[in-house]
Amino acid sequence: MAGVKIEQLSKYYTIHNEQIKALAEIDLTIPDGSFVTLVGKSGCGKTTLLRLLCGLEQPSRGQITFLDQQQQVVQGKGRVSIVFQEPRLMPWLTVEQNMALPLFKEKDRRRVNQTVTHFLALLGLKKFRDAYPAQISGGMAQRVALGRTLCYDPDVILMDEPLGALDAFTRKNLQAELVDIFQTQKKTIVFVTHDVDEAVFLGQRVVILEGGKILEDVAVALSYPRNPLQQEFFQIREKILTVVMGEKPTKIGGYSQ
């Protein structure tokens, strides 16, 4: 178990001799076992933040520390894993083998088998156990990617628009399942999306990013499972939209994307 403390975190890129600030002095604390969603327009730095958190990129300045339940700093790198926007499954491995991939160091094959079977069942993937990624749908593939991360058993799960490429129905189902998983697995989840409804439906907090800075941190004090048609849900959504768009949003437009 771990929470994350981000202090003065900055990331610069140099493109054609021009320095671009992807993230500028971000401060953010994500307590252990909480579900935080990050929203913002394209290029606001949300993906960069996730890549820094899981160590795929190194910060230009600032630091990331992992905290245990007593808010004490955990030495070294925390166990962090990420679900990408694309499933990124190994095409040469079956669903089962893909999920077992992060457990490659585990010598006890029976335990690996148990873990994988557990999550296959949890995510409704038992029928697809021996299928190759090319043989399953996009929604199923993204489930496998999530299952693979759960098998790894990280303290912090990062999600980079994992439902972005899915159709509306599959998306709704997976959102609901994600809430279930969050409540049962007790993980810290950082979920990036550009869909405000999704952000409000999932997160205990919605952090709005803009130009590499945190614009606002909105608490969503609604109990799970949430009803998007509820008055409070709607108010929070409007509030976030106003901040993101920088103006009053029109009332037209449905809840689903």
Added chain:
Amino acid sequence: MKQLKGMVIPLVILLFWIAGSATEMINQYIIPPPAKVLQTAIDLTASGVLLKHITISLYRVFAGFFLTVLFAFPLAVLVGMNQKLEPYIEPVLDFLGHIPPIACIPMLILWFGIGETSKLAVIILATFFPVFLNTLNGILSCSKQLLEVGEVFGFRARDKFWRIIMPAALPSIIVGFRLGLGYSWRSLIGAELIAAASGIGYMIIDAEQLSRPDIIIVGILTIGFFGYIIDYCFFKLSNRLLPWVGERVNYGRS
């Protein structure tokens, strides 16, 4: 059904051949009638001459192929994993790749004589490029996205190599092997035509000296037949090794 369709054109050619020979429209000293070719094939098989030559040729192909893989494959891995080496190697290979191995035969004969060594050298020259380039290509085109997955799960360089890069490159590697075998078979026949004392290519060139077009035709058909069989076996093997690829995906670079 597909196999039957594939038989149509050969059968039509055979019919024309039979008809042309029967009506003496085809000069039988240039193209002997099918019956004579068949009889020659039976004689050559019965006397063991055909088997002797084909065994020698096949032995050369497999020995040469094996030797090539033994150094082309590790070299490709070395270059693929140390991309600093690539600028040194690539222009040289691009240049050498344009030289047909047959063109080197006179030089190889000067160096190695007309014995086995020069034949092996020709095969190695022919097989090297498809094996090396396809292996290298397979390694270099490994998806960065998949490597990031390994990174996140704490893979070390060794884990990444064996668990991501090699399996990702395998389809391309196998295509290289398959092309390499085909190339070595073709160039070997060329080498045997120019300088050899045995082998299926020698059988053909010897038949020319004796004015025996029937033997030449038997030789040509035998070459095609064995080439086809080798490729078919390799194709079946690759399907077994790559269950996730299936028959729809085609990779290739030669």
